[in-house]
Structures are given as C-alpha cells and as structure tokens.
Amino acid sequence: MTPEPMSSHERILRMVEHREADRVPIVESPWGSTIERWQREGMPTPDFTAHFGLDRIVNVGVDNSPRYPAAVLEETEEYTITRSSYGVTMRNWRHAGGVPEFLDFTIVDRDSWAEAKARMTPSDDRIPWERLKRDYARWRAEGAWLSAGFWFGFDITHSWVVGTERVLLALVEDPDWIADIVNTMLELDLALWQRILDAGYTFDEIHWPDDLGYKGNQFMSPRMYRRIIMPAHQRAADWAHARGMKVRLHSCGDVNPLVPAFIEWGVDTLNPLEVKAGMDPVALKAAYGDRLAFHGGLNAVLYERPEEMWDEMHRVIPAMREGGGYIIASDHSVPDSVSLAEFGEFVRLAKELGSYA
Numbered sequence: 001m002t003p004e005p006m007s008s009h010e011r012i013l014r015m016v017e018h019r020e021a022d023r024v025p026i027v028e029s030p031w032g033s034t035i036e037r038w039q040r041e042g043m044p045t046p047d048f049t050a051h052f053g054l055d056r057i058v059n060v061g062v063d064n065s066p067r068y069p070a071a072v073l074e075e076t077e078e079y080t081i082t083r084s085s086y087g088v089t090m091r092n093w094r095h096a097g098g099v100p101e102f103l104d105f106t107i108v109d110r111d112s113w114a115e116a117k118a119r120m121t122p123s124d125d126r127i128p129w130e131r132l133k134r135d136y137a138r139w140r141a142e143g144a145w146l147s148a149g150f151w152f153g154f155d156i157t158h159s160w161v162v163g164t165e166r167v168l169l170a171l172v173e174d175p176d177w178i179a180d181i182v183n184t185m186l187e188l189d190l191a192l193w194q195r196i197l198d199a200g201y202t203f204d205e206i207h208w209p210d211d212l213g214y215k216g217n218q219f220m221s222p223r224m225y226r227r228i229i230m231p232a233h234q235r236a237a238d239w240a241h242a243r244g245m246k247v248r249l250h251s252c253g254d255v256n257p258l259v260p261a262f263i264e265w266g267v268d269t270l271n272p273l274e275v276k277a278g279m280d281p282v283a284l285k286a287a288y289g290d291r292l293a294f295h296g297g298l299n300a301v302l303y304e305r306p307e308e309m310w311d312e313m314h315r316v317i318p319a320m321r322e323g324g325g326y327i328i329a330s331d332h333s334v335p336d337s338v339s340l341a342e343f344g345e346f347v348r349l350a351k352e353l354g355s356y357a
Contacts, residue, residue: 003022005022006021006022007142007143007144008025008055008056008057008143008144008145009143009144009145009146009204010143011023011024011025011055012025012027012055012057012145012204012327013145013204014324015269015293015324015325015326015327016205016246016268016269016293016325017324018289018290018293018323018324018325019323019324020321020323020324020356021324021356022355022356022357023351023354023355023356023357024317024320024321024326024327024328024350024354024355024356025055025327025328025354026054026055026327026328026329026347026350026351026354027054027055027057027295027327027328027329028048028054028329028330028333028334029329029333029334030048030333030334030336030338030343031096031097031098031333031334031335031336032097033095033096033097033336034097034333034334034335034336034338035048036095036336037336037339037340038339038340038343041339041340041341042340043340052343052344052347053347053351054347055145055327056142056143056144056145057144057145057146057147058135058139058144058145058146058147059147059149059207060128060131060132060146060147060148060149060203061128061149061151062126062127062128062149062151062189062192062193062196063085063126063127063192064120064126064151064152064185064188064189064192065084065085065086065120066085066086066087066107066115066116066117066119066120067085067119067120068083068084068085068086068087068106068116068119069083069085070082070083070084070085071083073089077094078093078094079091079092079093079094080092080094081103084160086106086107086160086161087105087106087107087116088102088104088105088106088160088161089102089103089104089105090102090103091103096336097333097335097336099159102159102163102164105161105162105163105166107161107162107181108162108163108166110174110177113162113177113180113181117180117184120184120185120188121188122188122191122192122195124195126188126192127192127195127196132196132199132201136201145204145205146202146203146204146205147203147204147205147206147207147248148193148196148203148205148206148207148240148245149206149207149208150186150189150193150206150207150208150236151185151189151208152182152183152185152186152189152208152210152232152236153182153185153208153209153210153229153232153233154167154178154182154210154211154212154219154220154228154229155209155210155211155212155251156185156208156209156210157178157181157182157185158219159211161181161185162181168219171220171224171228175224175227175228178228179228179229179231179232182228182229182232183231183232183235186232186235186236189236190235190236190239193206197243203245204245204246205240205245205246205247205248205268205269206236206239206240206245206246206247206248207247207248207249207250208236208249208250209250209251210229210233210249210250210251211250211251211252211253212225212229212251212253212255212258213251213252213253213254213255213258213274213277213278214252214253214254214277215253215254215276215277215278216254216277216278217253217254218253218254218255218257218258219253222257222258222261225258225261226261230261230265233249233262233265233267234265234266237265237266237267238266241266246268246269247266247267247268247269248267248268248269248270248271248295249262249267249269249270249271250271250272251270251271252272252274252277252332253274253277254274254277254278254279255279256278256279259284259288259292262292263288263291263292267292268292268293269292269293269294269295269327270284270292270293270294270295271294271295271296271327271329272295272296272297272329272330272331272332273294273295273296273297273331274296274331274332275297275298275299275301275331276299276300276301276331279297279331281294281296281297281298281316281319281320282315282316282319282320284297285319285320285322285325285326289322289323289325292325293324293325293326293327294320294325294326294327295326295327295329296327296329296330296331296332297316297320297329297331298312298313298316298328298329298330298331299312299330299331300330300331300332300333300334300335303330303334303335303337303338303342303346304335304337304338306342306345309346310345310349313346313349313350313353314353317350317353317354318353321353321354321356328350328354
C-alpha cells in the first residue's frame with residue numbers, strides 16, 4: 001500500500017530538523033511578470049503553488065512602519081511611482097520583475113529618524129486580524145508551513161528606509177544610529193507578533209530578509225556585523241526559539257564569512273545560497289549541514305539554459321537531500337524568461353531527484 005504523501009508542514013519540519021521525508025520540499029518564488037506569462041501560456045490560476053504541486057509556505061506580515069501616508073504619485077503604461085509608509089519614494093516597473101528604483105527618502109538623519117521613531121508604537125490595527133480569522137484554520141487544515149514575517153536589519157534599513165550610501169557611511173561614522181533603527185523595527189515586530197501568539201495563533205517559523213553580501217564580498221566585515229547587526233539577529237532568534245518556532249534567514253550575496261556567526265546566534269535555515277555571488281551549496285552542506293538547513297542554491301541564471309539547469313539539479317539535489325536539511329529552490333527567483341513548460345520540467349525533475357523512495 002502506497003503511503004499518503006506528507007504535507008508541506010511535515011516535509012519542511014523534517015528538513016529543518018535534519019530528517020528525511022517522502023521527498024525534499026520545493027518552494028519557489030516567480031516574479032509577478034513570470035506568473036503573467038504562465039497564465040498567457042495556459043496556467044488556469046495565478047496560484048502557481050497549487051498548479052505545480054509545490055510546497056506551500058504562507059507568509060504573514062505586520063506593519064512596523066512609521067505610517068507615513070502612502071500614495072501613488074505617478075502612473076504610466078511602463079511604471080508607477082509610489083511613496084511607502086516608510087516615507088520612501090520608489091519607481092516600480094509594470095510587467096517586469098526586479099526590485100524598485102529608490103528615488104527619495106524621508107528618514108535621512110538622526111532628527112528625521114527621531115520623528116519617525118515616535119510614530120512607531122504598537123497597536124492592534126497594525127496586525128492583519130481579518131486575514132488570520134478568515135484563513136488560519138484553512139492553512140492549518142491544508143498542512144501549510146506558517147511563517148511569521150519580520151521586517152528589520154541592515155538590508156531593510158538601507159534599501160527600504162534610509163538609503164544605501166547613507167547607511168554604509170553611517171556604519172562607520174554613526175553605527176549607534178543604525179543599530180537603533182534596526183532594534184526599533186525589531187522591537188515593534190516582537191510586540192505585534194506577541195499579540196498574535198497571545199490571541200492563540202501559532203506559527204512554525206519567523207523569517208526576515210537581510211541581504212548582507214553582494215558578488216564576491218560583503219557589505220561589512222564580520223567584526224562590524226557582530227557589533228552592529230548580530231545582536232538584533234540574536235534577539236529575534238532567541239525570541240522565536242523560546243516559543244518553539246524555527247528561524248529562516250534570507251541573505252543574498254556572498255555571505256560565506258558570516259555563516260559561522262549565523263550558526264552561533266541560532267539560524268535554522270539559510271536562504272537563498274546565491275551561486276552567482278560565490279555561494280556553493282554542496283560545499284556549505286559539507287561544512288555546516290549538521291547544524292544548518294538550506295533553502296535554494298540552484299543558479300537562477302541557468303533557467304535561461306535549461307539543459308544546464310537540469311545538469312546542475314542532478315549535481316546539487318542528491319548531495320543536498322542526504323539526511324534532510326534542504327528545500328529545493330533557485331538562488332533567487334524565477335524570471336519571466338522561463339516558460340510554463342520549462343518550469344513544469346523543473347518541478348518534475350526536482351520531485352524525482354528529491355524523492356527518498
């Protein structure tokens with residue numbers, strides 16, 4: 001008799017606990033323009049996870065912003081320009097993937113930060129209660145993995161709050177200011193998420209994005225990371241682990257020198273293992289696979305050369321699946337150069353190579 005397939009929750013939990021499952025979970029993140037293409041090519045629903053039978057991680061976020069008035073400032077056929085609740089003006093391109101173009105910032109120094117910080121107080125209307133009430137029971141019944149989205153750290157501060165050049169200079173000239181921004185955002189996250197837990201909702205992990213590297217290097221030295229950013233990472237991990245939750249960190253770029261520090265403060269799963277930046281998933285598994293689970297590590301550049309992607313999957317997935325500790329994904333996201341049929345083959349091969357049968 002063939003056993004029932006495991007749920008996403010069961011698979012992912014086993015991976016994070018370094019145990020094997022029925023197969024390795026598959027969790028990918030296509031661009032919005034990629035989903036548009038797949039629908040033009042015949043995908044009947046924008047829910048690509050259901051269409052391809054991927055594993056489902058449900059992400060829930062809270063609002064830890066200063067709540068500046070958000071607005072659409074300009075709309076054209078090619079782009080929209082908006083102002084966020086963090087006071088950041090940005091251009092987003094229509095029908096194309098990628099990050100926004102950041103145009104202007106409200107928080108630019110200690111004085112403007114003090115004004116913003118005074119606006120960042122916990123309140124129930126910062127929490128998506130209606131979504132939780134409507135969908136939580138269904139998520140659990142469907143066996144999804146529930147992820148509490150935090151929003152803090154170096155990457156959030158430089159990209160989405162203050163501006164990259166300004167933050168890089170301040171790391172040297174005024175590191176206490178940057179640490180205060182990072183910790184204030186984390187404190188508001190913790191306060192809001194504690195309210196959610198106190199209301200009886202449970203989550204399987206916390207996760208946050210904190211890109212600390214780029215191609216072949218890092219934005220700061222390990223010493224600077226440990227002094228300015230790591231205390232907040234440690235605090236978030238301690239909070240989660242004390243409540244029975246796992247910790248998943250998304251950190252793009254070459255973060256090889258920082259991985260020992262990540263393990264020290266308690267990350268459970270590291271994502272995305274950006275190959276083109278210098279991360280080698282197989283080497284990472286060999287060095288740290290007994291202490292760290294991995295999510296990603298398939299070079300997204302190879303999506304444009306499918307035969308090379310299939311070869312890479314044959315090389316990486318069997319090595320990474322041994323003893324659990326792996327979630328299949330590319331090292332970034334699925335670009336809109338990938339057809340519906342090509343991604344279907346990716347999923348088919350991932351399930352074949354990731355099977356423990």
